[in-house]
Amino acid sequence: MAHGAGGALMQSFLKEYVLKHFKTDRANIEVGIEELDDSAAVNDIVFTTDSHTPKPIFFPGGDIGSLSVAGTINDISVMGAEPIALSCAMVIEEGFPFDDLEKILCSMEETSKLADVPIITGDTKVVEKNALEKILITTSALGQRSTELENNIKEIRKYRKFEHKWLRDANLAKGDKIIVSGGIGEHGIALLSFREGYGFESVIKSDVYPLNKLINSALKEGGIAAMKDPTRGGLANTLNEWSEKSSIGILIDEERIPIKEGVKSACELLGIDPLEIGNEGKVVMAVVKEKADEVLSVLRGREEGKEAEIIGEVREDINGVVMRTLIGGKRIIEMPIGDPVPRIC
Amino acid sequence: MAHGAGGALMQSFLKEYVLKHFKTDRANIEVGIEELDDSAAVNDIVFTTDSHTPKPIFFPGGDIGSLSVAGTINDISVMGAEPIALSCAMVIEEGFPFDDLEKILCSMEETSKLADVPIITGDTKVVEKNALEKILITTSALGQRSTELENNIKEIRKYRKFEHKWLRDANLAKGDKIIVSGGIGEHGIALLSFREGYGFESVIKSDVYPLNKLINSALKEGGIAAMKDPTRGGLANTLNEWSEKSSIGILIDEERIPIKEGVKSACELLGIDPLEIGNEGKVVMAVVKEKADEVLSVLRGREEGKEAEIIGEVREDINGVVMRTLIGGKRIIEMPIGDPVPRIC
Numbered sequence: 001m002a003h004g005a006g007g008a009l010m011q012s013f014l015k016e017y018v019l020k021h022f023k024t025d026r027a028n029i030e031v032g033i034e035e036l037d038d039s040a041a042v043n044d045i046v047f048t049t050d051s052h053t054p055k056p057i058f059f060p061g062g063d064i065g066s067l068s069v070a071g072t073i074n075d076i077s078v079m080g081a082e083p084i085a086l087s088c089a090m091v092i093e094e095g096f097p098f099d100d101l102e103k104i105l106c107s108m109e110e111t112s113k114l115a116d117v118p119i120i121t122g123d124t125k126v127v128e129k130n131a132l133e134k135i136l137i138t139t140s141a142l143g144q145r146s147t148e149l150e151n152n153i154k155e156i157r158k159y160r161k162f163e164h165k166w167l168r169d170a171n172l173a174k175g176d177k178i179i180v181s182g183g184i185g186e187h188g189i190a191l192l193s194f195r196e197g198y199g200f201e202s203v204i205k206s207d208v209y210p211l212n213k214l215i216n217s218a219l220k221e222g223g224i225a226a227m228k229d230p231t232r233g234g235l236a237n238t239l240n241e242w243s244e245k246s247s248i249g250i251l252i253d254e255e256r257i258p259i260k261e262g263v264k265s266a267c268e269l270l271g272i273d274p275l276e277i278g279n280e281g282k283v284v285m286a287v288v289k290e291k292a293d294e295v296l297s298v299l300r301g302r303e304e305g306k307e308a309e310i311i312g313e314v315r316e317d318i319n320g321v322v323m324r325t326l327i328g329g330k331r332i333i334e335m336p337i338g339d340p341v342p343r344i345c
Numbered sequence: 346m347a348h349g350a351g352g353a354l355m356q357s358f359l360k361e362y363v364l365k366h367f368k369t370d371r372a373n374i375e376v377g378i379e380e381l382d383d384s385a386a387v388n389d390i391v392f393t394t395d396s397h398t399p400k401p402i403f404f405p406g407g408d409i410g411s412l413s414v415a416g417t418i419n420d421i422s423v424m425g426a427e428p429i430a431l432s433c434a435m436v437i438e439e440g441f442p443f444d445d446l447e448k449i450l451c452s453m454e455e456t457s458k459l460a461d462v463p464i465i466t467g468d469t470k471v472v473e474k475n476a477l478e479k480i481l482i483t484t485s486a487l488g489q490r491s492t493e494l495e496n497n498i499k500e501i502r503k504y505r506k507f508e509h510k511w512l513r514d515a516n517l518a519k520g521d522k523i524i525v526s527g528g529i530g531e532h533g534i535a536l537l538s539f540r541e542g543y544g545f546e547s548v549i550k551s552d553v554y555p556l557n558k559l560i561n562s563a564l565k566e567g568g569i570a571a572m573k574d575p576t577r578g579g580l581a582n583t584l585n586e587w588s589e590k591s592s593i594g595i596l597i598d599e600e601r602i603p604i605k606e607g608v609k610s611a612c613e614l615l616g617i618d619p620l621e622i623g624n625e626g627k628v629v630m631a632v633v634k635e636k637a638d639e640v641l642s643v644l645r646g647r648e649e650g651k652e653a654e655i656i657g658e659v660r661e662d663i664n665g666v667v668m669r670t671l672i673g674g675k676r677i678i679e680m681p682i683g684d685p686v687p688r689i690c
Contacts, residue, residue: 001439002471004437004469004470004472005471014469017443017446018450018469021453021454022433022454022457022463022465022467023463024465026463029463033467039466040430040432040465042429042430042465042487043429045390047430047432047487049433049467050468051435051436051468051470051481051483053436053472053476055476084373085374085385085387087392087393087485088367089395089396091396091398092349105366106366108366108367118367118369118371119367119378121392121393121394122394123396124349124355124358124359124363125349125396125398126350127346127398127478128346131398131400131478132478133476136396136436136481138394138396138485140394140483140485142390142392142487144388343473
């Protein structure tokens with residue numbers, strides 16, 4: 001299972017086994033599968049897919065329906081693209097209750113309306129009882145260039161070179177500020193706690209939320225060089241992917257990372273690092289330093305970004321990801337090996 | 346399971362339970378989910394998705410890898426669009442043999458190269474042993490307008506009115522000829538026979554094949570008003586969907602329907618109607634009568650279309666789908682209720 005957990009083992013599994021079969025060396029492919037970014041891009045269209053296997057399928061703050069719609073919208077949005085349409089492929093175990101299906105579909109509808117991104121195509125398969133646990137939903141999505149993205153890139157270019165069409169993981173440069181849009185670890189802790197009966201879910205709910213509108217406001221302000229939604233592997237994974245793909249160091253401050261009290265207590269009790277826990281309604285941004293305060297205040301102006309913080313910066317003088325700890329030391333933040341909380345998305 | 350089988354029960358399930366949650370009433374949506382066509386279309390992009398759950402995953406003539414790539418390419422192609430990119434989301438059962446995964450990935454690579462459509466994005470999840478049977482692959486794809494499609498529509502307009510941007514199920518008109526690109530029933534019979542140990546698979550292999558190049562040649566000739574790949578529910582389902590959505594009758598001739606000897610024998614022995622069996626490498630076309638012979642000869646010019654036949658025509662003077670039988674009678678061909686061969690795709 002560690003090979004599918006979103007961390008370092010998964011990256012090496014993908015590189016060794018999967019990617020060699022999927023080479024995308026065509027001129028019209030702007031972001032290919034080898035980049036292992038949140039989405040791919042071809043002919044000015046951004047394209048992404050995700051299969052969703054959360055356990056349980058209903059959890060505090062959301063369910064497999066809201067998760068699958070929001071998660072896929074977020075993968076398009078963090079490339080800087082405007083999500084325009086979703087697909088939904090469901091595989092359902094025979095005998096799955098119609099009432100549960102109805103709840104999931106309502107939740108998909110609600111999230112799709114909240115984000116203003118329609119589900120325009122789908123597929124439904126039913127398999128025998130032993131062939132699948134309950135239900136599996138795979139969503140894919142399309143995104144296009146927007147005037148907000150063009151504006152964002154224009155703003156970056158006032159301050160530094162920027163050669164790319166999309167907001168890729170490889171776009172970070174020295175001096176960029178790292179912003180996180182709110183408290184981390186909520187989705188993973190809520191799901192784990194509810195699944196295992198730890199009781200933290202009374203105070204911690206999943207943060208599952210479509211971020212396209214928040215991101216769109218930030219692009220209007222401009223200056224965002226890269227974005228990522230820190231799902232599997234959490235903030236630690238996001239920052240390490242950025243550092244590796246951009247070949248540059250990242251320094252973050254522990255005291256500036258927003259983490260809710262309940263998440264902190266749960267992590268301490270369970271011995272889990274909150275930086276490695278998946279989120280479903282947060283975005284991490286690398287913003288040119290001249291625009292970081294403006295972007296921060298735009299984020300804080302919306303409900304889903306009101307706890308946003310600048311947590312660090314991109315540095316040439318360090319290797320990998322380093323965190324200044326509360327007690328004044330420094331800790332290397334490594335790419336998580338597996339995933340401390342499996343089956344969360 | 347009948348609700349997911351692709352026939353009449355599935356159509357009513359989708360209409361009653363699913364579609365009411367996914368309304369797509371925007372101006373930029375050219376083919377919406379309500380049309381239950383092979384793909385949707387938005388802003389000149391064709392978009393489709395399918396989850397693949399064949400049992401077994403390796404079968405005579407193909408496997409879940411070739412099936413998932415070819416099937417999704419075909420869904421884009423039958424809209425008249427040129428498939429430009431695929432996504433691949435895999436969910437794998439823990440402990441699934443690496444060798445089997447490698448075989449599947451090789452098969453995806455081969456089919457993607459054969460069709461010349463790259464896999465540009467993906468997702469991989471691993472779940473516990475009891476959560477899924479082996480592996481599930483969901484592929485999505487993007488398609489765009491091509492000069493061949495524009496040419497095809499121009500050709501139709503030489504002979505009759507044609508108002509649509511895409512080759513939709515609702516496009517049939519009186520006089521159109523119905524062409525099938527080759528023998529029917531091979532995929533379903535090969536899979537069923539292999540699964541149940543009937544032995545027919547020694548002569549009948551799955552026809553799984555990407556049809557985009559065959560279809561592209563036919564579009565160059567022009568005059569094709571609608572296309573469909575007769576997967577779940579087979580030819581009977583395809584013709585009934587067309588008849589219903591185009592509000593017009595279809596008359597076919599039993600003696601002109603290409604069916605391999607082995608498929609015939611298997612169907613007789615098993616008491617299955619070959620018209621209701623799913624195919625994965627065949628396309629059914631409705632072609633303006635003035636161009637039918639030309640399109641037929643183009644199809645026959647390629648290996649994957651060499652057994653193509655004109656099997657009938659679109660008629661205003663009959664209701665639904667009717668077949669002239671070998672013994673000279675007439676039989677109503679109904680929409681299959683369930684699926685005589687489940688888990689074939």
